[in-house]
Amino acid sequence: MSIKNVEMPNLGESVTEASVTMWLVNPGDKVSRYDPLMEVVSDKVTTEVPSDMDGVVKELLIELDTDVPIGTPVMTIEVEGGASEEESKSEEPKEEPKEEPKEEPITAAPEPAEKPTISAKAEAPKAKGAGAARYSPAVMRLAQEKNIDLTEVEGTGKDGRITRKDIMNYEPAKHVEKEMPVAVEPKEGPTKVSAEGKHVDEPTPSAPASSKPKPSGEPIQAQHRDEVVPATGIRKAIAKKMVQSTTEIPHAWVMVEADVTNIVKLRNQTKETFKTQEGISLSYFPFFVKAVVQALKKNPKMNTSWDNGNIIYHKDINLSIAVTTEDNLFVPVIHNADRYSLAGLAKEINRLASDVRSGHLKSEDMQGGTFTVNNTGTLGSVQSMGIINHPQAAILQVESINKRLVPTEDGGFKTADMINLCLSIDHRILDGMQAGNFLKDVKENLKRFSTDSDLY
Template sequence: MAIKTIVLPGLGESVTEASITNWLVQPGDQIERYQPIAEATSDKVTTEIPSDYAGTVKELLVEVDRDIPIHEPIMTIEVAMSQDEETVEETVRPAEKAAADQTKRGRYSPAVLKLSQERHINLAEVTGTGRHGRITRKDILNFRPEQAAEEQAAVTSTAAEVVQTDGVRKAIAKRMVQSVNEIPHAWMMVEADVTELVKLRNAHKTAFKEQEGISLSFYPFFIKAVAQALKKHPKMNASWVDNEITFFKDINISIAVATDDHLFVPVIRNADELSVKGIAKEVNRLARAVRNNSLTAEQMQGGTITVNNTGSFGSVMSQGIINYPQAAILQIESINKRVIPTEEGGLKFADIINLCLSIDHRILDGLAAGRFLADVKNNLLQFNSEADIY
């Protein structure tokens, strides 16, 4: 007889801890290999944990509803298998051994494991069609060894390079997955006439560059318009965490700055207190820090809403993923000439832009989003004199 330990298996990428929500066995129970022993819940998934061994349950090592790290021991079991028998099993049944190893990572259900062993299928060769790429019973029933060989050949022939993701990309991925999984996104778009704003910026961009030493883009005008609108719509300046809504008094606007490989979101603090000139200088300073690789973690913390200048790439419509745990992200699209009707019944050329807003539908609804966008749009119409820059 030997005592074996069962650990909490991996429950998905970026999941570092989980909790046992229900034990399905008790000390003294006789259990079979792959029999479900517990239900575990993380922030991403709830799943049954199968046993790696057949034997008698000795001890449950963790309490229900207590968060524990992945791979933490959760149970001990007394097994009858000798060391020699283990060696024989590893030699004679390598496919079953590989399935058991994968089970420790929480990828396969007991039904899939049993069926794959009956059909002598190596699960490493099967492509899963279930959620998050999980292998289902149907995948096993439809599996053809020659198909796996063809798929592997295709991957080998087309893959040019495989690289490990760095820390920045992993952090971005984790935050985006968290946002999509936890925040119910809703989306709204409005058109805005920025003809006067275009005239104002074009008339003063040369003098601004000479006096201030930096270029005057349209981005600071949009950030200023958003900051002004947030003062009238504090619900937009919020976050939902642990079933509590926090409404922020400070207006700290996250801006998106892209490099060839990454996207950073440094923060302009108290943006409502700055002029367009002041915002332009902050955008320039933060963008320089990103590209010089000198941006600090502190400069990316404390943002309450994100304004993304997607129009700089020529985009005309996009749906942003909210920068968790903020309540909204506004995508500023490209400015395009259009013919629009006048109030007198005629037609005119105008500079039109789309404002695309994603919101957290737990905090905000269409009415709040619509009113906020209407004020942003109206603020943009007000930019028409040099005084609006300084």
């Protein structure tokens, strides 16, 4: 129900005033559209005024035979539905219903998101006005060029319109953060080996695929019961590195299956002695590292970096190995990995892992990696898609070893220790061909190990 006014109608040019001479309805009367309501008279004419709505006459607002200006409300009618006169007045564009003040989106970002630069005029958060969603060609173009989400920009123009200047001055909420090599100082937080290896006792590399952060820039609204915890500097450095890798490097993936029965035998046969002699456990990981190093020697294109249209061939083979702590991921480097014996690799891997754990990793141990081997098998993973450690050209995921029934040459079956090797390559540098050749060599190298192989 709402109340509508009936106004003194315009009775012709030069008529500014008129009066009602007779009411043709009374309050409480039901009227239909076009029913005569009253008789009005000006100095020129006497006219019946019809209703232009259906409703019930509510109130007569003026005295009979009294001149009132044209446009003066003379009667009110109650009509079904719709906004009443008062309400509809308040709907004029100037005072349009205030939206909830726009709140700063709560994001998982630690620093308060930097507000878009706006003129000094706007102190209080403004409701987005009618102009907010109308974009000029300049604003559209700039938003596309700078990849700006216009709904995030606060307009300072008329009715909240986003002006070209708003866009030019806009900076998305950014996290000011120093360039930081991933975990140069692994001292923050508890550093502990996360999962116990299934087939190795080494500290565990992680599956970086799962730690891929969302690209920054789109705030996520925290739900009612969510807890917002600022990420540590290391976590943010990891996040940044991951984003860089996934945005800059076009990844391609290849997986092969390898028979490592011989290695399992060799390791089982030597691990006790090794432990006694060397004081550390012998895991499977050094065998894979060795096989990879040998294959890299043969396939130098795998040991490269993309640099603005140039391919840098690294003469040294510096193998990055992924090591996780409870919270973080580190990628220390075995420098000149081709100069180590199998036992030497085992020792170096052990040293790097315990330095990560104790927080004593030196920055030179973090730098110069040219290829990464990631021991995802410790997580029980059988297949994963590694994110390449920028600026390297490839990463190899060494999955878990599982006993499998495999057919033999003579038509029978045997049990074998099988493993999946998952390779991610930078498709700018490498194609499936090189990846295949490299993996084939790794497989061959793994197969060459026998119970007669020397660890030293």
